[in-house]
Amino acid sequence: MTSPLIEKLVELKGVESNYIDAWGKPAKVNDQSKHKLLKAMGYQVDDPDALEKQVETEFQQMWMSPLNPVQVNRENEELFITVRLPIELVNDNFVLSIICEDGSVFEQTFVPIDGDLINSSILEDIEFQEYLVEIKHALPLGYHNLKLLAEDADEIASMRMIMAPNSCYHPQHLLDGEKVWGLSVQLYCLRSKNNWGIGDFSDLSQLVASAAKNGANFIGLNPIHALYPANPNACSPYGPSSRRWLNFIYIDVTAIDGFHTDSVQALVNDEEFQASLAFVRNVDYVDYEAVTRLKLSALEAIFNYQNNQYLSKNTKQNKAFKQFVAEGGESLQMLAVYDALQESLASQGKPSWGWPVFPNEFADYDSAAVAKFKKANAKRIKFYLFLQWQAALQLEAANEMAASSNMSIGIYRDLAVGVSEGSAEIWGNKDLYCTDASVGAPPDVLGPLGQNWGLPPMDPAKLYQQQYQPIIDLFDSNMKSSGALRIDHVMALLRLWWVVRGDDAKEGGYVYYPVDDLLGILALESQRHQSLVIGEDLGTVPEEIKSKLASNGVYSYRVFFFEQAPDGGFFSPAHYPVQSMSTLTTHDMPTLTGYWHCDDLELGKELGLYPTDEILTTLYASRHDNKQEILNSLHGHNSIPQSMDTNVDHLGMSQELNFGMQTHMAAGSSALLSLQLEDWLQMDKPVNVPGTYMEYPNWKRKLNRELEQIFNDPELQQLAHNLTNSRKKASQKD
Structure with a gap:
C-alpha cells in the first residue's frame, strides 16, 4: 500500500496517475511505476524515515527562501509576487527593486502585512508568513531581475521576472491569409557535385535559392544539433x-x-x-x-x-x-x-x-x-x-540566401526532444537531468509495446530552480539563422513519458512540466527572433495541450495519412486548421511510393518488427482499405484525372498519382504545406525505420539525384508551378 507521503509527492511532483491512452481509453500508472519515477527524481522512497526527512528539508528550504526563483507573466496581466518572511518582519518596510533587461529600474516600498496573507507555517517554533504583493509598475517584455531589499538597501533575496507576450510570432502575410509551401529535407541526404559525401550548408544555400525560384517559401531541416x-x-x-x-x-x-x-x-x-x-x-x-x-x-x-x-x-x-x-x-x-x-x-x-x-x-x-x-x-x-x-x-x-531570395519564411529548424545519455549537455549540467530515466512514449497503434528513446529527461523542479535558463538558451539558439522552428514532440512542454532504467517502455508514466511558463518563454523568444513555431503534436495528445498550443500561436502539425475519420475516410485538407502545417509524409514514415507499394510492411517483416503473422496480415488489410479511401478522396476532389482507375487493386504508384497527391494537399486550408524532397524524386526507401537501431541504416540514405539536377527537371518545375498556383487559389478562398 502506498504511503500518504508518497501519494502527496506524486501529486506535488507532477507524476500522473491516470491518463487517456492512444485508443481513447482511461489508463492507470501503477504504484510501483510511480515509486520508481520518484526514485529517479532523487527521492528515497525505499526508506520512509529518510524520505520524510528529505521532504521536510525541502519544505524548510522553500519557507526559508523569501522569493521564488522565477516567475513568468504575460503582458497586460496584473502583476503579483509572493514574499515569505518570519512573522517578526512582516510589519517592516521593504523595497522591491526591479532591474529591467534594458537597464531601467523600478522601485516600490511596501509593508508585507499590507498585502494579502495567503499561507503560513511554523519552522522550529518560528512562524513564517507568505504574502501576495502587487507590482505597481508595468514592465516591458523581457527577462528582468527583481530584488527584495531591506529598508537600509541590503539585498535579502532576488528572483527572475519574465514578461512574455500572449502569443508566438505570426508573419503578417500568413495573418493576411496567404498560404505557402516549402520542401523538407534531411540535410545529410543531399547529393551535389561539390559536397564531401554529405549535404552541407553550401548545399543548403543552393537548395534555398533554387526552391525559391520555383515558388517555395521555406526549407525545413532535420535537427542540425x-x-x-x-x-x-x-x-x-x-x-x-x-x-x-x-x-x-x-x-x-x-x-x-x-x-x-x-x-x-x-x-x-x-x-x-x-x-x-x-x-x-x-x-x-x-x-x-x-x-x-x-x-x-x-x-x-x-x-x-x-x-x-x-x-x-x-x-x-x-x-x-x-x-x-x-x-x-x-x-x-x-x-x-x-x-x-x-x-x-x-x-x-x-x-x-x-x-x-x-x-x-x-x-x-x-x-x-x-x-x-x-x-x-x-x-x-x-x-x-x-x-x-x-x-x-x-x-x-x-x-541570408533565403532572405535575398525573398522567401517569406526561409529556413525552418527542428528541435529534438532531448539529448542522449552520454551527451555533453548532461555532462555539463548533471543536476538538471534524471539520468536513471529516459523519455519515450506509452503503447500506441504504431508501437504496441511503447517506446524508449534513450533521452534522459530534465527534472522540472531543477529547471525551475535554474530559473528556466536551459530552456531560454534552447529556444534562443535554435531560432537563430532561421524563420521558423519545429518542436519535435511538442507535448513535452506539458508532459513527458518517463521510463525508469531497466523497465519496459509500457511500465513508464507521465511527468508534468510547467507548460504555461514554458509557452510564455517560447512566445517571448519567438517574437524576439520573429520565428514562427510549429509543434509536432502527433501520438498520444491530450486535449488540454491542443487548445494551449493554439491559443499561444503554435502551428499544429497535420499529416495526411493520420487525418482519418471514424468511418475510415480521409478528411479533406480543406478542413485542416488554418494555423497548421500540413504534410503527406515524415522522416519516420515510408515515402509515398513506399507506402503505396507496402514496402515498409515488407521491410518490417524482414527486420522482425512484427511479432506474429496475424499482426502483419492485419496491417496489410488496413493498408489496402486506407489506400482505397485515399483514392476515393482524390477522385472526389478531382485531384487526379478521372481516367485513373478508381480501384486500388488496379492502380500502382505513378508520377501522376504522386504529383496528384501533392497538389491535393496544396489546395488545403493549412497556412503551411511541407513536402518531402524524397517524394518529389519518387524514392521508395525510407530514411528511418522507427523501432530499429542496427537492423537498418537509419539517418544515412541519400537522395537519388544530385541537387544540381533536381530543379532543372521540367516535370519537377511543372509540379512546383502547380503547387504555387494551388496555394494561391487556396489563399483566395479565405
Whole structure:
C-alpha cells in the first residue's frame, strides 16, 4: 500500500496517475511505476524515515527562501509576487527593486502585512508568513531581475521576472491569409557535385535559392544539433550531444578562408584523400566515419592556417571569433572541451562513447582533472570552438540566401526532444537531468509495446530552480539563422513519458512540466527572433495541450495519412486548421511510393518488427482499405484525372498519382504545406525505420539525384508551378 507521503509527492511532483491512452481509453500508472519515477527524481522512497526527512528539508528550504526563483507573466496581466518572511518582519518596510533587461529600474516600498496573507507555517517554533504583493509598475517584455531589499538597501533575496507576450510570432502575410509551401529535407541526404559525401550548408544555400525560384517559401531541416566528432556512427539527429550547438559535419570545407592555401591543397589533392572523397560521394548511404575523417583532417589544416594568420593576432577575424566564443559562454566552452576530451580518450583506446564511461576523474566537467586537461589541450579546444564558429557563419549565409531570395519564411529548424545519455549537455549540467530515466512514449497503434528513446529527461523542479535558463538558451539558439522552428514532440512542454532504467517502455508514466511558463518563454523568444513555431503534436495528445498550443500561436502539425475519420475516410485538407502545417509524409514514415507499394510492411517483416503473422496480415488489410479511401478522396476532389482507375487493386504508384497527391494537399486550408524532397524524386526507401537501431541504416540514405539536377527537371518545375498556383487559389478562398 502506498504511503500518504508518497501519494502527496506524486501529486506535488507532477507524476500522473491516470491518463487517456492512444485508443481513447482511461489508463492507470501503477504504484510501483510511480515509486520508481520518484526514485529517479532523487527521492528515497525505499526508506520512509529518510524520505520524510528529505521532504521536510525541502519544505524548510522553500519557507526559508523569501522569493521564488522565477516567475513568468504575460503582458497586460496584473502583476503579483509572493514574499515569505518570519512573522517578526512582516510589519517592516521593504523595497522591491526591479532591474529591467534594458537597464531601467523600478522601485516600490511596501509593508508585507499590507498585502494579502495567503499561507503560513511554523519552522522550529518560528512562524513564517507568505504574502501576495502587487507590482505597481508595468514592465516591458523581457527577462528582468527583481530584488527584495531591506529598508537600509541590503539585498535579502532576488528572483527572475519574465514578461512574455500572449502569443508566438505570426508573419503578417500568413495573418493576411496567404498560404505557402516549402520542401523538407534531411540535410545529410543531399547529393551535389561539390559536397564531401554529405549535404552541407553550401548545399543548403543552393537548395534555398533554387526552391525559391520555383515558388517555395521555406526549407525545413532535420535537427542540425551537435553530435559526436569522435563517435561519428552515433548519427541520429534526434540523439544529440548538445541541442544548443551545430553539427560541424555540415560545414562546407571548401568555402572557408584557407582552403586554397598550399598546405591544405597538398592534403586534399593527395591520391589517397581523393580516392576516399570519390568513394563517400558515390555511395548511396552516408559513410559518417569516412566523411568525419576527411573533414576533420582538412578543417584542422585550415584551422592551423587561420590560427597563425588571424586568430593569434589583433585582427578583425580574431575579434569576431572571440566575440562568438564570449557570447557562447560556458555552454560552448563545455562542448569544445567535451569533444576534445572524447577524442583524446578514443585515441588512447579508452572507453569514450559518452561521459558515463569516462575515467572517474573526467566524469564531471567541473573536476580538477578536466581543468588540467583544458590547460594542456587549449589549442585543440580552440579548434572545436573554431568549428562551431564556422558552422554558425555558414548557416547564417544560408539564412541570408533565403532572405535575398525573398522567401517569406526561409529556413525552418527542428528541435529534438532531448539529448542522449552520454551527451555533453548532461555532462555539463548533471543536476538538471534524471539520468536513471529516459523519455519515450506509452503503447500506441504504431508501437504496441511503447517506446524508449534513450533521452534522459530534465527534472522540472531543477529547471525551475535554474530559473528556466536551459530552456531560454534552447529556444534562443535554435531560432537563430532561421524563420521558423519545429518542436519535435511538442507535448513535452506539458508532459513527458518517463521510463525508469531497466523497465519496459509500457511500465513508464507521465511527468508534468510547467507548460504555461514554458509557452510564455517560447512566445517571448519567438517574437524576439520573429520565428514562427510549429509543434509536432502527433501520438498520444491530450486535449488540454491542443487548445494551449493554439491559443499561444503554435502551428499544429497535420499529416495526411493520420487525418482519418471514424468511418475510415480521409478528411479533406480543406478542413485542416488554418494555423497548421500540413504534410503527406515524415522522416519516420515510408515515402509515398513506399507506402503505396507496402514496402515498409515488407521491410518490417524482414527486420522482425512484427511479432506474429496475424499482426502483419492485419496491417496489410488496413493498408489496402486506407489506400482505397485515399483514392476515393482524390477522385472526389478531382485531384487526379478521372481516367485513373478508381480501384486500388488496379492502380500502382505513378508520377501522376504522386504529383496528384501533392497538389491535393496544396489546395488545403493549412497556412503551411511541407513536402518531402524524397517524394518529389519518387524514392521508395525510407530514411528511418522507427523501432530499429542496427537492423537498418537509419539517418544515412541519400537522395537519388544530385541537387544540381533536381530543379532543372521540367516535370519537377511543372509540379512546383502547380503547387504555387494551388496555394494561391487556396489563399483566395479565405
